Amino acid sequence: MLNNERGAAVRPSFSRWLSQTNDITQQFMAMGVDPSFISMAGGLPAAEFYPVAAAAEAADRALSRWGAAALEYGPVDGFMPLRAHIADRMSRMAGRHFDTSNVLLTVGAMQGLDLIGKVLIDEGDRIVTQYPTYVGALDAWRPRQPVYTPLDWGKPGTSVETLRSAKFVYGVPNYSNPTGALVPTPARAALLEKALEADTWLVEDDPYLPLQYDGDAGPSMLALDGAMMPGGPYNGPVIYLGTLSKSIVPGLRVGWVIASPDMIAALTLAKQSTDISSSMLTHAVALELLEADIEKVHVPGMVGHYRERRDALCAAALETLAPWFEWQVPSGGMFVWMKARNSTIDTGVLYARALREKVAYVPGSVFDPAGVDTSSMRINFTRNAPDVLREGARRLAVAAKDAFG
Amino acid sequence: MLNNERGAAVRPSFSRWLSQTNDITQQFMAMGVDPSFISMAGGLPAAEFYPVAAAAEAADRALSRWGAAALEYGPVDGFMPLRAHIADRMSRMAGRHFDTSNVLLTVGAMQGLDLIGKVLIDEGDRIVTQYPTYVGALDAWRPRQPVYTPLDWGKPGTSVETLRSAKFVYGVPNYSNPTGALVPTPARAALLEKALEADTWLVEDDPYLPLQYDGDAGPSMLALDGAMMPGGPYNGPVIYLGTLSKSIVPGLRVGWVIASPDMIAALTLAKQSTDISSSMLTHAVALELLEADIEKVHVPGMVGHYRERRDALCAAALETLAPWFEWQVPSGGMFVWMKARNSTIDTGVLYARALREKVAYVPGSVFDPAGVDTSSMRINFTRNAPDVLREGARRLAVAAKDAFG
Structure with missing residues (x-):
């Protein structure tokens, strides 16, 4: 990991835990530079509703x-x-x-x-x-x-x-x-x-x-x-x-x-x-x-938009992702958790294909303390507008078809 | 440390390092509620110079x-x-x-x-x-x-x-x-x-x-x-x-x-x-x-005030604290570090007396990784106006005389 250009011996090693971690949250926080990329990864609110004034x-x-x-x-x-x-x-x-x-x-x-x-x-x-x-x-x-x-x-x-x-x-x-x-x-x-x-x-x-x-x-x-x-x-x-x-x-x-x-x-x-x-x-x-009392003014409208987004994602997923995944419609929050219908579907493999289609989610493995879950994924629905979510689901289905047939 | 009012067995213990730490920084951050108290403890800038507008x-x-x-x-x-x-x-x-x-x-x-x-x-x-x-x-x-x-x-x-x-x-x-x-x-x-x-x-x-x-x-x-x-x-x-x-x-x-x-x-x-x-x-x-370029506008005037405060503290200390302590006049920063002239002077003991006189500093022990320094103290001069520093030095001398004669 260390690379000293003076070419001397390597510097002291990093703490043990660093070799066991991942930078996935960092990646999601940095996504969104390319406007044609659809990130359904991060647990992000919709910035267009922020009460800037x-x-x-x-x-x-x-x-x-x-x-x-x-x-x-x-x-x-x-x-x-x-x-x-x-x-x-x-x-x-x-x-x-x-x-x-x-x-x-x-x-x-x-x-x-x-x-x-x-x-x-x-x-x-x-x-x-x-x-x-x-x-x-x-x-x-x-x-x-x-x-x-x-x-x-x-x-x-x-x-x-x-x-x-x-x-x-x-x-x-x-x-x-x-x-x-x-x-x-x-x-x-x-x-x-x-x-x-x-x-x-x-x-x-x-x-x-x-x-x-x-x-x-x-x-x-x-x-x-x-x-x-x-x-x-x-x-x-x-x-x-x-x-x-x-x-x-x-x-x-x-x-x-x-x-x-x-x-x-x-x-x-x-x-x-x-x-x-x-x-x-x-x-x-x-x-x-x-x-x-900003929340009284702000939250009900935002929640209405988020509900619409949840519904748009779940409806689009039914049409596009149902051959490979199943899920419960959540009654709140920011995420739909999709589980593969069979064990040949690896959401780590799918992730690389999805990035090529310019769409991202979070592979289930990072949420598993045991690190063995290869068949789930978390999809965020609050960050993007309904049309974008529909397009994201379509791209995910292209990636899934490409990966798993 | 734990006190469960339901009277059942105690909850899980805190991590080991907590029993080896101190809350002295917290205390200094919370000082200043009593306006008659003079804290020369924290490493705090002077709030009256903050560029609020x-x-x-x-x-x-x-x-x-x-x-x-x-x-x-x-x-x-x-x-x-x-x-x-x-x-x-x-x-x-x-x-x-x-x-x-x-x-x-x-x-x-x-x-x-x-x-x-x-x-x-x-x-x-x-x-x-x-x-x-x-x-x-x-x-x-x-x-x-x-x-x-x-x-x-x-x-x-x-x-x-x-x-x-x-x-x-x-x-x-x-x-x-x-x-x-x-x-x-x-x-x-x-x-x-x-x-x-x-x-x-x-x-x-x-x-x-x-x-x-x-x-x-x-x-x-x-x-x-x-x-x-x-x-x-x-x-x-x-x-x-x-x-x-x-x-x-x-x-x-x-x-x-x-x-x-x-x-x-x-x-x-x-x-x-x-x-x-x-x-x-x-x-x-x-x-x-x-x-x-706020620093160009802001820093020179502030530094002038801080220099005046350093000089006020050091001059007052020469008149009041020199029987017990010696120090170097610092050429920058926020602190004068005072060392006791002999080992009978314990800055931990002095601290309790100083609090009674409504003045505070930081005892040297908390800066010593070995925890054995009992003869030093850190005095901040940036936070308080020259008159307040002079009064603080006077109070410290009262405490020192009371403690060590």
Whole structure:
């Protein structure tokens, strides 16, 4: 990997985990330079709906209102008025009181995942996680070198014993990444109950909550736990991750963790050693947008467009991809998870052909902690307009026909 | 540490490194709530000089110019126009060409330190670092559990053999944190030569470059290396860290790493797994400020104030603290490093008394990788006005007299 042009001996080797990772997220973030290329890979919102004018007004108000404080190093745990606002928001959502000692502001929900790995994982520690799981979570924890055990949300599901063997349990109950699946309330309640019995941490990653297309998501595990323990400071096992990346814009990089004060204190120590503090400007702008109730104005229209896009993709896929793949229509979120109808269809092989047809998705292998899934793929439907999605499905079918007949 | 109010068994333990860290940076970031308290602890710029109006105009221009692109997930390595601007800036500074493959934008220089630890350190790996060293660097690397060997900049200085035993060498040659020391050019050149011979990485952390009070800082090791290898893509051993936190404002959290493309690629992979991308809004605002040449307008006046503050602190300390401490007047940066005149003076003991007098500094122990320094302290002079610094020195003397007679 190293190439010293002076021709001397090679420099010190990189850390072990780097040889086990991939740059697929980076590739997706850099896609879109060629306008004729259709990327259905990244978990990206549609930029044409971003409230640019509202953000410009919010930046102006934020700097008038807070002045130098918006350009300052902040407290490690975030801009206090925004922490208080998020505490209130989550209290309303979960139906129990959280105060600021339950809140850490993070750089998107992604930094929350990184910090959770930092404070809980030493090499060889166990994480119980849904299979397949969000590639960003696997990326975040790889430098800590954990081992994985699959989470079964079903009945009887993962045993208390198994949960007890883990530093934490990880799941995305609302419109999961990558599968789009919505976990039913009884399964959430059962997992919470077992996590309480096992006395382990329960990480609930909830970025897709605002993107509901067919009815309600149901209560979060944080809310279910809160209902069992409505009084006093929240001290339960749930570590809840939220973000403004899906409901407003990703480029402010504003997310948050809700957890017991001892966990928030540990995560804050880890954040201190990661970036000292987030940008107070982004926190102050986010606060202005939230106080102006931007989500009420912004989300319903955007969700309408996303629903139309989901339907366009699924209808086009029925006409083009059904010979090779099957899928469930997701009731929220950003993704359709397609599984090959038979094992001769390798989505890694298909990927190379798809790139030649100028279309991209994410091969299922990167979501598999065991790395053995060769038969699935994740397709994003929020980023592109219906016509583009239809053309993307057509190109994928050309690639599939070429690869598998 | 854990306290589960349900009274069941304790939850899984935190990662080992957390029991070895401290929250001192966090404390300093949170200080300043009580206006009668004088903190000379944090390495903070003076907020009264922040160019708030220019930042507000820059935010407005950035959103008009880039629209949704300024509110988007960015490429992991940063907003391309700002990367290109930083490549040009560093090319001018170092007198050799860097292109964007040599540049990663980070959340302040601090994230650069975190990422360097992530990509180079496995548990037990060695870092050769200046003693005392920046507490933020020690914080950043603690989760990776390295071991440390002191760097000697002098003659003959650290041996090539010792450098060869390390994953990297770390130093702050310009107005070091915590000592304020300026490393002479021959010593920089000698270290660079040995690092080349040892074929190890050389981390040059350079946040204080803009804060020069008495003459020029001298060439960076990056420039010295560039001069030896002026053509072709930069592929040398220096990993250079820069930031806008000291020259413009810290709250944009814009820093950068300059290094060989293979190192930039590895650091970018690590950033992908840390926060996906930085806030494009902060990058776009920083670009506007830099294109408007804000530093030319802003830095000279600020540096004049800082020089006055340094002089005020040093003069006051001569009158109040000289019975217990001695120090060198720094020619740049943010800190005066005071060493006790005898070993009965413990700056940890003094710290508790100082807090009672409503004044704070940073005890030297947190900068000592070996954790044994009990006789030094770091005093910041940039944050407070001359009168406040004089009062701070007076309070420190009251505390010292009370503690040590």
